Amino acid sequence: MAAIPVVDFALFVEDKAGTDIARKRLESLATINKACREFGLFQVINHGLDSLLLSKVLQNAHSFFELPLEYKCKFSTPNNGMGFVHGSGAKGGPPDRKEHFMFAAEDKSTLWPDLVPSFRATCCGSVKTNAETVRQHDGHFVPKPRSSRRNCFDKNEDYFNFLHYPGCSDYQGQVLAPHQDGTIFTIVSQLNRVPGYQVLKDGTWHLVVPVENSLIINLGDIIQVWTNGLYKAAVHCVVANKKQRFSFVYHHVAEGKTRIAPLPEFVSDQPKYKSFLQEEYLKLRFENKRLGNNFEKNITIDYYLVD
Numbered sequence: 400m401a402a403i404p405v406v407d408f409a410l411f412v413e414d415k416a417g418t419d420i421a422r423k424r425l426e427s428l429a430t431i432n433k434a435c436r437e438f439g440l441f442q443v444i445n446h447g448l449d450s451l452l453l454s455k456v457l458q459n460a461h462s463f464f465e466l467p468l469e470y471k472c473k474f475s476t477p478n479n480g481m482g483f484v485h486g487s488g489a490k491g492g493p494p495d496r497k498e499h500f501m502f503a504a505e506d507k508s509t510l511w512p513d514l515v516p517s518f519r520a521t522c523c524g525s526v527k528t529n530a531e532t533v534r535q536h537d538g539h540f541v542p543k544p545r546s547s548r549r550n551c552f553d554k555n556e557d558y559f560n561f562l563h564y565p566g567c568s569d570y571q572g573q574v575l576a577p578h579q580d581g582t583i584f585t586i587v588s589q590l591n592r593v594p595g596y597q598v599l600k601d602g603t604w605h606l607v608v609p610v611e612n613s614l615i616i617n618l619g620d621i622i623q624v625w626t627n628g629l630y631k632a633a634v635h636c637v638v639a640n641k642k643q644r645f646s647f648v649y650h651h652v653a654e655g656k657t658r659i660a661p662l663p664e665f666v667s668d669q670p671k672y673k674s675f676l677q678e679e680y681l682k683l684r685f686e687n688k689r690l691g692n693n694f695e696k697n698i699t700i701d702y703y704l705v706d
């Protein structure tokens with residue numbers, strides 16, 4: 400079975416010179432490049448996200464999801480998909496066996512659960528450190544469009560999601576349906592290291608074993624379009640585990656008005672995708688889900704394929 404690489408990001412920040420470190424950096428970049436083409440995903444260690452902060456995030460997730468459903472539902476905002484969501488999953492497909500709390504990095508209107516006093520501060524702290532990690536490392540795997548570089552990341556429209564998958568003793572199937580993220584990329588922390596996250600490659604599902612203090616970097620649709628299909632948006636799902644599982648997921652998106660299209664340096668023949676706005680694609684996906692369209696009709700990036 401093909402192994403999913405674990406890349407050490409410390410290599411890129413260490414203030415060291417020399418041929419040995421230069422060689423290791425090049426090797427890691429080659430590993431990342433291969434993983435992005437094959438899986439659309441790799442794991443990283445020494446990523447700059449403080450393990451103490453992540454353990455606080457886990458404590459908060461425990462405290463919040465243990466609260467009664469009735470209380471948690473007060474934090475639902477169905478018109479924008481943010482806040483607390485119980486279950487969900489596309490209509491016509493199996494329901495997802497999970498609950499989550501989603502918030503946008505810059506959204507001041509988020510309602511925070513008062514019964515978990517440190518929830519908000521921990522979340523906001525993680526926004527900052529995630530953003531720093533991205534700034535430091537995204538150049539190793541994100542081919543940024545030169546023309547729109549300036550406006551693409553100026554405005555932070557990123558969003559975060561806490562997920563809780565209750566332990567399943569009588570069910571072994573998927574608890575989060577297979578999908579690709581409509582983002583540039585997504586950073587997943589398998590908070591309590593309970594396995595479940597799987598990625599599809601050549602028709603086979605591969606478990607992404609949670610290595611201590613690691614994060615999953617999973618490429619989204621936007622990188623697939625920018626690279627004209629060279630890099631894959633990871634097809635991923637979560638399968639049931641006897642133990643409850645917590646994850647913390649950071650969705651990194653381009654500024655809404657960014658026009659997304661294959662970058663010229665990746666197009667040798669024909670562009671495979673038509674151009675679109677990042678916000679238009681996210682809205683289309685959300686509306687499609689909200690209106691309960693058929694499972695088969697889920698909007699994916701194939702919607703923009705050139706005929």
Ligand SMILES: O=C(O)CCC(=O)C(=O)O
Nearest residue numbers: 560562587596637646648
């Ligand atoms: O819970 C996980 O590990 C993955 C969640 C996920 O794929 C998502 O939020 O898009």
Ligand SMILES: [Fe+2]
Nearest residue numbers: 578579580635
């Ligand atoms: Fe996802």
